[in-house]
Amino acid sequence: MKGIIKKLLLEFEGVSMDDEDIDKFGNLFPENVYNRLFKIFDSDPENFMKRTLNDLSLDATEKEFNIIYKYLTEYENRTPYYIPVSFNSNEISEFFNDGEYGIQTLVKDFLDGDWDYGHDYECFDVDDWLINKIDSENMNKLKELYLKNLDGEESEEDFKEFIESEYGGDIGCAAGDAQMNADIDSLHSDFLSKIDDYLSRFNGKLVDTPNGRQYEGEIELGELVDNSYFVEVLEDELSSHYPKPVDILWKIIEQEEYYGAGNNSILPEEKIRINEDRHFRYGGNGDIDWGYFNEILSDKLSYYNKISIIKSSSQINKNI
Numbered sequence: 250m251k252g253i254i255k256k257l258l259l260e261f262e263g264v265s266m267d268d269e270d271i272d273k274f275g276n277l278f279p280e281n282v283y284n285r286l287f288k289i290f291d292s293d294p295e296n297f298m299k300r301t302l303n304d305l306s307l308d309a310t311e312k313e314f315n316i317i318y319k320y321l322t323e324y325e326n327r328t329p330y331y332i333p334v335s336f337n338s339n340e341i342s343e344f345f346n347d348g349e350y351g352i353q354t355l356v357k358d359f360l361d362g363d364w365d366y367g368h369d370y371e372c373f374d375v376d377d378w379l380i381n382k383i384d385s386e387n388m389n390k391l392k393e394l395y396l397k398n399l400d401g402e403e404s405e406e407d408f409k410e411f412i413e414s415e416y417g418g419d420i421g422c423a424a425g426d427a428q429m430n431a432d433i434d435s436l437h438s439d440f441l442s443k444i445d446d447y448l449s450r451f452n453g454k455l456v457d458t459p460n461g462r463q464y465e466g467e468i469e470l471g472e473l474v475d476n477s478y479f480v481e482v483l484e485d486e487l488s489s490h491y492p493k494p495v496d497i498l499w500k501i502i503e504q505e506e507y508y509g510a511g512n513n514s515i516l517p518e519e520k521i522r523i524n525e526d527r528h529f530r531y532g533g534n535g536d537i538d539w540g541y542f543n544e545i546l547s548d549k550l551s552y553y554n555k556i557s558i559i560k561s562s563s564q565i566n567k568n569i
Contacts, residue, residue: 271309271311273314273315273318274318275315277315278316283316286316287320287324287326287327289301290317290320291328294494295493298491298492298493298494299491299492300491302316310487313487314480314483314484314487317483318474318483321470321471321474327471329470330469331470332467332468332469332495332498333466333467334468335463335466336448336463338360338361338460338462339357341356341357341360341464342354342360344444344447344448344521345520345521345523346520346521346522348522348523350525352523352525356440359440360462361460361462362461366433369425369426369429370425370426370428370429370532372418372421372422372424372425373420373421373422373425375412375413379420379421382543383420383543383546384539384543386543386547387543387550391411391412391416392408394415394416394553398411416549416550419546419550422549423543423545424537426545427541427542428533430535431534431535431536431537432528432532432533432534432535434535435535436523436528436534436535439524439528440523444464447516447517447521448464450468451464451466451467451468454466468498475513476501476512476513477512477513477514478504478505478511479501481504482500482501482504483497485500486500502515505518
């Protein structure tokens with residue numbers, strides 16, 4: 250590599266010019282020099298930008314800019330180079346409009362697996378519609394409890410009255426718990442779909458880490474060229490140090506956050522908005538999982554069955 254660079258340096262002789270005369274977008278070197286430089290660039294873009302440019306000692310930032318810009322816009326055989334992109338839970342939460350309900354905190358807590366909404370739903374009223382959602386297993390448990398307490402002749406009407414009067418509260422509260430769970434799932438699903446849509450250009454996904462979920466994706470280096478801040482950022486970075494592609498990406502994102510999105514923005518200009526009325530004000534947004542409702546109800550009825558068994562055993566012992 251050093252030998253190739255030395256040969257290229259010899260070919261650069263005669264290309265020296267005053268900085269004010271340099272057209273950073275023009276042809277500053279012979280075509281064969283560009284081609285050879287581009288092949289070196291193509292083999293390892295990060296190393297080329299970080300080290301090789303420095304080794305070339307081009308004596309002008311404009312010349313360094315010129316090589317990078319032309320490589321990204323004119324080299325037909327350029328190999329795609331993908332810059333890794335990662336956003337942690339705190340950064341993702343700040344993509345959301347905070348609204349009236351502190352959405353940013355809710356999103357961060359959800360991604361960190363540390364959420365607790367701290368309230369219960371009201372229990373449902375028990376009617377035929379809700380009773381019809383009880384599965385056969387729970388209905389058999391209710392029938393057992395009914396028969397153990399039966400004083401008189403069994404009947405369907407009496408059984409229904411028994412369910413509503415003795416276990417209506419448990420049935421209604423199981424439905425309330427199931428609705429709360431459905432609404433929370435709906436909210437979290439909305440968070441996930443909004444994040445996926447907002448960061449869609451990175452073709453990534455949320456991944457679990459010891460510190461919670463974070464988004465990991467990538468962006469092709471050439472996609473940065475048409476960004477409103479690319480030229481300014483690249484020149485600024487070259488004037489202070491030899492940057493890696495990822496340095497340029499994050500500097501562009503910083504510029505967008507400070508000055509606002511421009512052409513081909515990396516991140517959408519508008520923050521993510523959640524329908525707060527639907528999720529928080531009115532409730533009932535999620536579709537109840539009736540299997541989960543029956544799981545809750547089963548736990549409640551199993552408790553009563555245990556109590557009934559204990560009472561029966563106690564009575565037998567007394568008789569003995």
